[in-house]
Structure formats: structure tokens, C-alpha cells
Amino acid sequence: MKLTFLGTGTSTGVPTVGCECAVCTSADPHDQRTRPSVMVEYDGRVVLIDTTPDFRQQALRERIKRLDAVIFTHGHADHVLGLDETRVFYFRQQVPLPLYADEATLNALRRVFSYIFDQTYKYGGIGKLDAHTIDGEFELWGQKFVPVPVLHGDLPVLGFRFGPVAYVTDFSTVPKTSLPLLEDLEVLVLDALRHAPHPTHSSLEQSLALVERLRPRRAFFTHIAHELGHAATNATLPAHVKLAHDGLVIEV
Numbered sequence: 734m735k736l737t738f739l740g741t742g743t744s745t746g747v748p749t750v751g752c753e754c755a756v757c758t759s760a761d762p763h764d765q766r767t768r769p770s771v772m773v774e775y776d777g778r779v780v781l782i783d784t785t786p787d788f789r790q791q792a793l794r795e796r797i798k799r800l801d802a803v804i805f806t807h808g809h810a811d812h813v814l815g816l817d818e819t820r821v822f823y824f825r826q827q828v829p830l831p832l833y834a835d836e837a838t839l840n841a842l843r844r845v846f847s848y849i850f851d852q853t854y855k856y857g858g859i860g861k862l863d864a865h866t867i868d869g870e871f872e873l874w875g876q877k878f879v880p881v882p883v884l885h886g887d888l889p890v891l892g893f894r895f896g897p898v899a900y901v902t903d904f905s906t907v908p909k910t911s912l913p914l915l916e917d918l919e920v921l922v923l924d925a926l927r928h929a930p931h932p933t934h935s936s937l938e939q940s941l942a943l944v945e946r947l948r949p950r951r952a953f954f955t956h957i958a959h960e961l962g963h964a965a966t967n968a969t970l971p972a973h974v975k976l977a978h979d980g981l982v983i984e985v
């Protein structure tokens with residue numbers, strides 16, 4: 734299985750428009766972060782977790798040639814607004830794109846992209862979607878995906894465990910009942926916004942504490958704000974923990 738970080742930034746991305754801080758003006762390409770998403774590849778299948786407003790740019794950068802399904806963590810704009818850009822894969826593959834999301838997220842998608850879900854839209858040029866409600870673990874081409882319920886402030890959102898990997902972005906709290914779902918992992922990906930605590934996101938220190946408790950073999954942090962420079966922050970982390978960066982590929 735291959736995991737590619739399509740984007741590792743916050744909802745505004747890094748650089749943030751108009752910001753002249755050291756990270757936003759850094760010459761290190763690892764400090765340029767598009768909105769957060771990962772691509773999971775196995776057995777010739779390509780599954781995305783979230784479609785960000787940067788999806789077109791991410792797909793061009795990674796030369797994505799096919800897309801088999803999209804799984805959504807939650808309905809916030811920085812995680813869904815690129816859904817329209819997936820239509821090129823429908824044009825090419827002629828299969829309505831399977832979407833997997835919880836009820837609240839599907840409702841958000843149906844509102845934001847009403848023209849795609851509207852069966853009477855007559856202007857053409859749109860994709861076709863095949864929406865599935867997540868109400869427990871599900872299987873895609875032989876790979877089991879286990880939803881991991883977490884809290885993003887007071888909003889319930891989903892992380893996912895698939896094989897020895899788990900991807901958990903946009904959370905501030907992992908409920909006790911979800912912790913066992915994140916044990917015995919080879920790779921754990923966690924939200925780590927910045928040093929200072931935030932009401933809806935895990936901080937670097939909070940995510941480090943979770944890594945210590947869950948003991949994955951390797952951990953990567955994502956949804957990173959411009960407070961954290963890539964090289965400087967990585968120099969402070971334990972050897973098995975790293976800030977991810979756009980384009981990072983992990984083979985499992």
C-alpha cells in the first residue's frame with residue numbers, strides 16, 4: 734500500500750495569502766502546504782481521503798491518472814470543495830464516483846454541490862457521484878476501512894484506519910472508546926496545528942502525547958499551520974515522528 738500526502742496545510746494553506754511571516758516566505762518547498770488530503774493506492778486502486786480546494790493542483794503535481802473512490806472525514810470547506818474537480822475521472826472512467834461519508838457530511842455535500850446531485854441539471858460537464866453513508870466499517874476492493882470517531886471541537890468527525898495505517902485529521906479530542914482502534918499501527922497520521930492550544934485542533938504537544946500513548950512504529954503530523962517551520966520543527970521531534978509535507982510518499 735502506498736500513501737501520498739496530497740496536502741498538509743491548514744484551511745488557509747501555507748503560505749497564507751498576504752502573510753509575510755518566516756514560514757510563509759520560506760524558500761524551503763517543504764514549507765508550502767496545500768489543504769489536507771491523502772491518496773491511498775493498493776491493487777491498482779486509488780482512494781482519496783477528502784477533496785480539498787487544491788485538489789486540481791495536487792492531482793496535476795502527483796500525476797493522478799485514475800480515481801476509484803473518495804472517503805470524507807467531515808464537511809468543512811477545506812476538506813470538500815475540490816469535489817467538482819473529480820469529474821475528469823468520471824469522464825475518463827465512466828463510472829459514477831463512489832463517495833463514503835457520514836450522514837452529516839453527505840448532507841453538507843448535497844447542499845454545497847446540489848447541481849451535481851440534481852438529476853435534472855441539463856447543462857452538462859458535470860460528474861456523477863454514487864454516495865454511500867458510513868455507518869460502520871466498510872470494504873473497498875478487499876481493503877477494510879474502519880471509521881475512527883473523534884471530536885473536532887464539538888463536531889463529531891471521522892478518522893480512518895486501513896490495515897496498519899490510520900489517518901486522523903481535524904480533531905481536538907480522541908474519545909477513550911476510539912483509542913483501541915489506533916493501537917498496533919505501523920503508521921499513524923495526526924492533526925498537529927501549532928504549539929499553542931486551539932479549540933478545534935490538536936497541538937503539536939497534544940499529538941506527541943498521543944503518539945507516546947499509542948506507540949505506532951512511525952507517526953506523521955498534518956494540517957500544519959504557518960507557526961511551524963518544517964525543518965526547524967522536525968529537528969525537535971523524536972526520530973520516529975515527523976511533520977509530513979506535500980508530496981511525501983510512504984510505502985507500507
Ligand SMILES: [Zn+2]
Nearest residue numbers: 744809811903
Ligand atoms: Zn481542516
Ligand SMILES: [Zn+2]
Nearest residue numbers: 807809885903
Ligand atoms: Zn475541519
